[in-house]
Amino acid sequence: MSEFVINLRRVMLLERTLENGGNTTCPLRRPETSIDAHIQVENDSRDHHLQVRFGPYTGSITLRRGDSTKYMSLRDFLQDVANGRTESGQQTRRAIDLMEALDLVSDALPGGMRAFITPTTDSDHPFGTVVTNDQGEVCATAYGRCKHTLVAAVRAKLGQLPEGHGEHA
Known part of the structure; x- marks a missing residue:
């Protein structure tokens, strides 16, 4: 990055x-x-x-x-x-990472669903998300090592095919 x-x-x-x-x-x-x-x-x-x-x-x-x-x-x-090269910067970097993760997960969701992102205390999976439908019912929860693994985990929980990053033609 x-x-x-x-x-x-x-x-x-x-x-x-x-x-x-x-x-x-x-x-x-x-x-x-x-x-x-x-x-x-x-x-x-x-x-x-x-x-x-x-x-x-x-x-x-x-x-x-x-x-x-x-x-x-x-x-x-x-x-x-x-x-993130200062103590307050580390907090800012984490906040930016969470915002980016929310944007990425939200873009991957089908219509009518909403994501909520939260930091976790697990250093191996620092990102967590809860996905709800329009009625506020929980449709999926997932954890990820980074924003991309979080999106993949949400897609798997919702039964969506993973999207590639152009690695395979």
């Missing part, structure tokens, strides 16, 4: 918000998805104080106003959080 990155153009757009304070949204991208960082900047005479939110998770950093590397420090901080 590739990592979330912020392109150089976006870093330069962050400069104005960093210098003037205020709020902005900064997309972090990787080939298969993107996530928005919501950034709030408050300045004083010496520092920039930033609060960053990725969905329900937040992080904060203080950068010196006169530091010539502060833009790159902000970029590194955002990428570290989004890619």
Whole structure:
């Protein structure tokens, strides 16, 4: 899996918000998805104080106003959080993985069914799902090692043929 990155153009757009304070949204991208960082900047005479939110998770950093590397420090901080290289980033990474799993499972369901995703305490199968019909009746439960094995498990429980990824022609 590739990592979330912020392109150089976006870093330069962050400069104005960093210098003037205020709020902005900064997309972090990787080939298969993107996530928005919501950034709030408050300045004083010496520092920039930033609060960053990725969905329900937040992080904060203080950068010196006169530091010539502060833009790159902000970029590194955002990428570290989004890619799970900090404690709060690990929570964010897990939340992103759960959202992606929900999207993938939901796309695989027949009409009239709805998936609910939950983390598990099983390190071998960290994803769990419950699938219900329109009446709220449970149609399937499944666990998976990753979002793809979770989809395969749901398909098996619902009696659907697995979809390939183009490996066999």
